[in-house]
């Protein structure tokens with residue numbers, strides 16, 4: 001039988017309210033023709049005389065079409081006296097968190113009358129919060145059905161989660177960087193309230209809830225004050241449904257009582273329906289109805305006085321204990337029946353009688369019970385309506401919130417802007433310079449007075465007395481790079497190298513100058529002895545390849561220049577070179593070795609990519625912290641609106657980071673950009689957005705900074721090693737080289753090198769590939785971020 005039909009019959013039987021009975025008859029006929037999708041709930045009339053909720057079997061196949069939305073009737077009937085419409089109906093709700101795990105909700109039924117306070121009692125871990133989050137629409141049932149003001153929470157177009165339900169979660173779910181007034185303003189805007197409304201209502205709530213500091217940061221309030229602010233937020237827009245998860249925890253008894261008074265007032269005056277959980281069992285006696293929950297099921301629900309009467313108890317604790325024992329016994333019977341199914345007769349013999357005593361008590365006390373309300377699951381009788389905000393966008397409040405958080409986090413802004421400066425300065429001063437002060441152990445048997453004024457050419461070149469050519473070479477050495485130490489013999493010089501006192505040893509044979517002149521004069525006819533005697537012997541410490549290569553290159557360059565000096569001084573042809581090779585002006589880059597030109601583009605890209613990644617990741621995780629984002633979503637903010645607000649504010653910060661990095665690199669450190677600055681800026685911005693979205697993606701995967709930071713490092717180090725920043729890609733193992741170009745920064749780094757060092761533009765394949773790769777990675781990170789936010793349960 002349909003609920004309305006039952007009610008109709010009941011009304012007729014009682015001879016009351018003929019008009020309503022007629023109206024219900026119409027609905028009854030309609031419903032027979034077209035049964036509602038919530039068949040289980042429709043069959044239920046919550047007459048508390050009947051002794052609590054029906055069992056799942058009575059409720060029927062409740063969840064079969066639970067997701068369908070029943071439109072709320074436009075014209076509402078006033079319910080008859082003694083009859084109330086059900087604002088929240090739960091039927092045969094089942095849920096587990098892990099596949100095959102123990103059920104957290106196990107066939108739970110619950111009916112909450114409109115405009116009443118429903119106290120939900122149960123031990124810790126029995127599933128209260130899970131049930132409430134399902135009612136709010138933040139979690140979905142595995143099976144069963146829930147209807148809130150006739151709508152299915154979480155269903156498209158239901159507006160749930162949203163401002164229809166004022167939800168105060170168990171955790172604080174406020175942000176410490178908002179003041180109390182800003183907290184109210186943000187949630188007020190989100191609920192569609194205008195500024196004046198918010199001001200008036202929040203002033204009243206602050207007074208009622210005894211919160212005297214509207215301009216204090218929430219993070220600076222005491223725990224109890226914070227909970228009251230949290231309660232105030234739930235009450236702010238006077239929603240038709242209030243769901244409060246332990247609002248009185250940590251609140252002193254006087255204030256606890258004033259909170260209850262406030263709730264009673266709200267339900268009377270504003271027809272608000274309140275579901276409240278509390279650990280203080282006796283406190284729940286102030287509710288209109290108490291639901292006692294254990295192990296994911298509702299043991300019973302009724303008016304507190306009637307529960308006491310029906311179970312013959314003096315306190316709610318005793319009622320709960322009695323019902324718990326009964327449930328435990330039933331559970332044991334069930335288990336026993338299953339385990340002994342091979343011997344039914346024996347089971348029958350040993351089975352304790354069913355919990356007849358409480359049932360008997362119920363029947364015994366039926367006659368004495370005061371009449372109670374009939375709660376009808378009929379949306380057309382509801383007097384309150386869901387709050388539907390057509391075309392309401394929360395991007396503005398979310399952006400304002402982000403701007404306030406960012407502004408309040410001044411130390412983070414300081415670090416964000418200082419970091420590129422510090423990295424650029426460190427890079428400028430620490431990377432790419434020539435090594436200085438390398439000790440060279442020199443044994444010069446050719447000429448022993450290098451410190452004195454040397455005889456001028458051409459006397460040096462006189463075949464009879466050429467002297468001091470070794471000294472001329474030593475004078476040609478790069479003085480910043482080398483400190484020359486004189487040694488008496490080769491063994492001592494080599495010992496200095498072995499013991500780390502010198503980076504290299506040089507030996508000039510005794511007739512070096514003579515032999516060198518003879519070598520020049522005799523050319524191809526020079527004897528082996530002349531050739532050997534005119535060679536400078538060099539031993540280098542090659543353990544540090546960078547230093548040793550730079551030292552070797554410098555010694556060789558000095559030798560070539562010195563040889564030209566000798567040719568010129570000895571009136572030879574100065575164009576005759578030691579090396580038969582002409583190095584002309586380079587096509588790109590500088591003639592001398594200059595590593596920063598190689599590193600600078602990679603550092604620039606790495607800074608704008610990684611700093612933006614870490615910043616956006618931390619900001620998004622901070623927004624999720626303590627359930628603040630969850631509460632925003634419960635209030636009707638869509639996760640895409642939250643992401644949009646982050647992108648807007650983070651873009652401003654990103655542009656600042658990019659500008660600071662480029663200005664420092666180019667203006668202060670003097671790195672040349674031979675290409676178009678706009679092409680360079682554009683490529684940097686695309687890569688900065690890639691970094692930003694990589695940050696959002698990581699933040700959407702993890703809930704803690706700890707996990708997210710480690711994940712970030714997992715991205716950072718391979719990118720650093722394989723992007724060509726540390727070593728040219730051309731030097732990699734061919735297998736690696738053929739695959740690393742796929743990584744986010746590789747082609748972009750090559751492109752930036754080509755722009756800065758070669759002056760190439762969009763027409764060149766290198767630059768074009770860099771743009772294509774950057775655009776691909778940006779699209780990829782945007783797509784996986786959106787997919788994660790769309791499909792991950794905590795956001796969906």
Ligand SMILES: Nc1ncnc2c1ncn2[C@@H]1O[C@H](COP(=O)(O)OP(=O)(O)OP(=O)(O)O)[C@@H](O)[C@H]1O
Nearest residue numbers: 097098104122123124125126127128129130131170
């Ligand atoms: N996200 C989750 N993943 C896995 N298990 C969960 C999750 N949330 C809750 N649970 C488990 O579900 C059960 C019910 O948790 P729930 O928070 O609903 O209980 P509760 O009655 O609200 O408890 P309390 O009164 O202590 O808040 C607990 O055993 C809990 O460990």
